Amino acid sequence: MIRVDLAHAADFDGWREAARRLAIAGVAPADVIWQTPDGAQDLFAAPAQALPEAPEGEKGPRVPREFPDLARYVICHADPARFSLLYRLLLRLQDQPRLLDHATDDDVHLANAMAKAVSRERHKMTAFVRFREVASEDGEGAFVAWFEPEHHVVRLTAPFFRDRFANMRWSILTPDVCAHWDRKTLRFTEGVSRDQAPGADRLEDYWRTYYASIFNPARLKVATMKREMPVPYWKNLPESSLIPALIERAEGRATAMVDAAPTKAPKRSPKIVARTEAARTPKEAGVGLDGLRREAEGCKRCPLWANATQTVFGEGGAEAELLFVGEQPGDKEDLVGRPFVGPAGQMFDRALAEAGIARERAYVTNAVKHFKNEPRGKRRLHKSPNISEINACRWWLEKETALLKPRLAIALGASAVRSLTGETHAVTKVRGQVLSSPFAGDVFVTIHPSFILRLRETEDREREFAAFVADLTQARQIAYGR
């Protein structure tokens, strides 16, 4: 038998060094007694041999990267068998380097379960420690907590409190070990009894008031509370004294609320409502394009509004002479509320400039004024509008056209062609042609700039961009004769 004396209950470094030497010496797990200062001494055990020295230069056992992390947690477990379990795993990993993948192996399963219990206890410690303020000699005050963890998690968890309460002096007292922070160093001392900890804090009445007030008696779910905040922790939580009475009175309070007659509004309330209403009554809708835009804000002529953020109306001055019609707003346009501001819009602006068309001469709008899309996880997938949606939205395009009286309408893509002419054409067939619209006169047809964005090869994009610019130049010449 070899006895290993560890410095404390969660002495990972001590365990690691001993395990290394034992493994090199080929000691079987059954021949090792792991002893911690708080553990019971086996007085009748055979006299223990000393830990073997590792030969110089011997590397020792190799482990997968995740094993030390697992072991650091397992070592904090209360089960006295944790050290031998870890040593056994260490030896087995030498023959089966992928043993940890085998989650249902008895040893792996047990180690995982222990690590999980420790992790949970660590988390509960970060949650349920309650500091109480105490006076100190220098008058600065300090914060002291009493906590009784189920596993040896104080050393594991203390850095959390150090990082959070770096500017406070605090101590966490437990029966096993105490942690202290003096704003400079973290120290650990032996465990103490509960009477060493302060018994109250001036804020606890406030905390209890908060706890009682935030509780909703109409949704009593005691089992959920107990699962997340197990009863053994209650003894050190100042709020727990309220729980029995809150539970007992909950149903009566909830029933009373449901049964109570609706209350009469206070006298001042109608006056306040009237004032609020007056303040938010929309200003006059106005005339011209601005009036039209405001009118379109609430458009529900087709179902597309429901999935969109807002109506994206056309943009440009009333004196614009060229009417550009795209398909529909995209993701960015939907959020911003303006047409042609996304990637396709930027490309359009660039092409417009190269074609020598001043931005103020152009009015840009879409055949459909809400973003048609399909939710897919965290993204919205663009969906092309169908004919009935295009038809429904033509209402607005006709009004925009009537106000603008453009020299020429330019249809960007098939949906715009459909909206302006009422006919379905393949853009590839009618590109560069002038079609006729029943309400907008001449319609010059070209592609939608998003077509260029979808091309993969740079040279394809460059070629198509040049062709698009050529189209716009041609449109300019048609409109202005130069």
Place this chain on the structure above:
Amino acid sequence: MGQLDSMSKLAILADAAKYDASCASSGGDKRNARAGGMGSTTGMGICHSYAPDGRCISLLKLLLTNHCIYDCLYCVNRVSSDVRRARFTPEEVVDLTLNFYKRNYIEGLFLSSGIIRSPDYTMEQLVRVAQLLRETHGFKGYIHLKTIPDADPALIEKAGLYADRLSINVELPREESLTVLAPQKDARSIRKAMGGLRLRLDEAKEERGKAKHAPRFAPAGQSTQMIVGADGAADSEIVRTSATLYSGYDLRRVYYSAFSPIPSSAAALPLLKPPLMREHRLYQADWLYRFYGFSVDEIVGSMKDGMLDLSVDPKLSWALSNRDGFPIDVNRAARETLLRVPGLGVKSVEKIIRMRRVASLRLADVARLTRSLKNVRPFITTQDWTPGASIDAVSLAARLTPVMAPQQLSLFG
């Protein structure tokens, strides 16, 4: 009316805040106080206590004031309610937050407010609290600020600078319900405000990608809340609205809050027991959409009359109505297929995938990796198990349905 002491104000303004379900302190930055100040965030969130309603208490959840000029019928703080009113000064909230925080009662503050005077004035007050905490007191803990949709964008910008999370509640799943139940709120401005937040969040992410010290903007993103059971919306509408919100505005969470009795009710909106099981099923459906690769149409497709089955969870419900896709071989199936097996959670699936690289799984292995084998067994095959004809048995649904199917009344029958 005499001056209220701070204890009474706390009681009133916590009570007024409890109908907001969110208490998350997760997501966002990792910070600590090693370089000064006080507080930390680990990205994980910590629930410091639980109330007997089963809800976690992570943040000090308060209203700055429960005075309000709006008249939302479902809300205890509406102008026509006769509850006691109170108002904290920003300094009082700061003081309470810091004192609670030092004692490790909370992760931080979730501050909201009734609308007083104007949206801008109200937002200004909220921002002032966050600013005091961050700038005057070096507070590094979590701050969640409720955002007033109609407030000046400059104020929202400032709010995002100090807060970890911002939220705007859509309130009701149906837009038209808002007109009836919350006449001063406007669904379109709520959507627009959420859209504006998403643009700003995207921008901030991009800037921080380029320069590490670019100013932060609500690193824990935005969330929202919908009240369930106050309007006639079916679960299918609710799930669709959620999907629209998740996909459009990059929300971290949509909270569902079962419409719950309030003191001082409105005649136009009668009270009843909150539909808690319905709320629970909606959260499960929400999870299927976000973490299990289900599309809205699949979730809605397995509903009956647009409602989730209250007696079984939505994944089991989906599997029962799509039995031809089962059983699946746990030793071969792709990750996304395994995620669709009732009873297999994300973690179990990860463990299965990891383990089958080194060993072929038997039924006993699956039993060790899941919480309950009963629901899983009819839908899988392993090296030593096949469900045989039981997958087709008409009785399968009955066997997997709890004996006491929870019943709940709906307000609209």
